[in-house]
Amino acid sequence: MTEPGRLPGRHRLPDAPDDDADGLPLVRPYARSRAAARVTHDLALETLVSTTELGHRLSRLLRQPYGSACELCVSTVSVAELSAYLGLPIGEARELVDDLVNEELLHVHPPVGAYDPKARTVVLDRVLDGLDHL
Structure with a gap:
């Protein structure tokens, strides 16, 4: 079971913080900027x-x-x-x-x-x- 605000694969819902409790990013930077698509x-x-x-x-x-x-x-x-x-x-x-x-x-x-x-x-x-x- 995933914790609230977290999706499988270390992603968070949009209203959740960007970092995990240990300070690691949960969403890759290119996912935020959609660099690969641009x-x-x-x-x-x-x-x-x-x-x-x-x-x-x-x-x-x-x-x-x-x-x-x-x-x-x-x-x-x-x-x-x-x-x-x-x-x-x-x-x-x-x-x-x-x-x-x-x-x-x-x-x-x-x-x-x-x-x-x-x-x-x-x-x-x-x-x-x-x-x-x-």
């Missing part, structure tokens, strides 16, 4: 993003965490790094990046696999040469 770009953990010129100019005017994301992405970072730097769950970080990309404030870089196979070979050769020099 994201329009396929953003893997390793997807690299960087701030556009427009994002750089507007970063100080944006509300948080949008402004911080634009400032952090001046040097290209992955979605996972951005999530860690901002202290956001990965689902919320993906939603944040998706919003900023839709507003043309962030640019998503194509994955390495999308590059020409010859270019990948050149990169791998350079990495191996660098390792040999160590």
Whole structure:
């Protein structure tokens, strides 16, 4: 039997508190924001993003965490790094990046696999040469 206010699977009814007695969240953050339903770009953990010129100019005017994301992405970072730097769950970080990309404030870089196979070979050769020099 479930306790009052609690649904099976650690969810609470809307009028119940968001945290369990031990302080653990009962509802995942993306369930509150419905991030999975709103994201329009396929953003893997390793997807690299960087701030556009427009994002750089507007970063100080944006509300948080949008402004911080634009400032952090001046040097290209992955979605996972951005999530860690901002202290956001990965689902919320993906939603944040998706919003900023839709507003043309962030640019998503194509994955390495999308590059020409010859270019990948050149990169791998350079990495191996660098390792040999160590």
